[in-house]
Amino acid sequence: MIVVTEQPRTGRRPGRPDTRETILAVARAKFAAAGFDKTSVRAIATQAGVDSALVHHYFGTKRELFVAAIALPTDPSKVLDRVAAADLEELGATLLGAVLAVWDSENGESVIAAFRGMISGGDTTLISTFLMQIVLKDIADRVDEPQGSAPLRVNLVASQMAGLLVTRHILELEPLASMPTERIIASVAPTLQRYLTGDLD
Template structure:
């Protein structure tokens, strides 16, 4: 073997990983570790690329931003950013229906439901998993939906919507609560859409006395 060949052999395998079949999997594995260690908010695509040993451009080549990469680590079937865009694109009218219809269209099929149940159960038993899910839902999903219509108290409104959706997941898919578990998707939409819409669009209550609230400004 010539010195040049020996040098090439000695350096092979070091440095950044070229693009290829295993590169995408390496990025997903690195992302899963990074989200678990740093949380969703503090994990960065550049840091994930460094962890995976790839050029940051490859992360953008395979994934359309951090939400899409996070969705891949959870085996989510769709990019959540696209779902949020679809929900808010129709404006405030009917937004409650779109939230519930979109959620059910993604997670109601049985082949997708197991991943959702595993995710929720993990968040209920692990603080690290709960933090990642909490930050993701707050920033990329319900926070964006709540902030799309210019209402105040975006964090609270998004959290209230999240409480309805996560509660539905627990009662329908995890605990299999009678009534909720057997309800048709259409019935769930009819019953929950007004609640979601109220959380997103209703005027913020004003405190007029301790423990007493109104839906308008205090006089």
């Protein structure tokens, strides 16, 4: 009698029910450690033990994978398209209006919850990666005047936007928490515009 024993499988594992969550966990850790630009889908797939094609199957692009990793309910590129099309002189107001539109939308609570979770968990590297490499990277390329000033400019913008997010939606300090969007834009956008294109001396 011949007994056939099942040989252990080798190679990358196929998609299993827990594979998606494994990919997300690996992606979250790698994005936090190395940032968006220096993290490749191939490296994420290798550590997760799957093929790169499976990562793309589940999540699409690397940007979409990052969005899923930090649990945002919408792809920020859809919001940032209008910012990319804005005139340089209107960049501050357009950026602020686009971000406020997300915070105050039907997905706003999920967005705030994602950031609140990262803050409370001490995972601030993902927040900085999101702000600097997703939201503000393309803007930095447009405001590097004088040359070399872009990093400071976008850091100042990030500080203003992060402070507004925390004050309005996490601490919920009044009157800012209930202030109409138009009034916030009128009050804050000039400061953002100065950070982006004004004299910083």
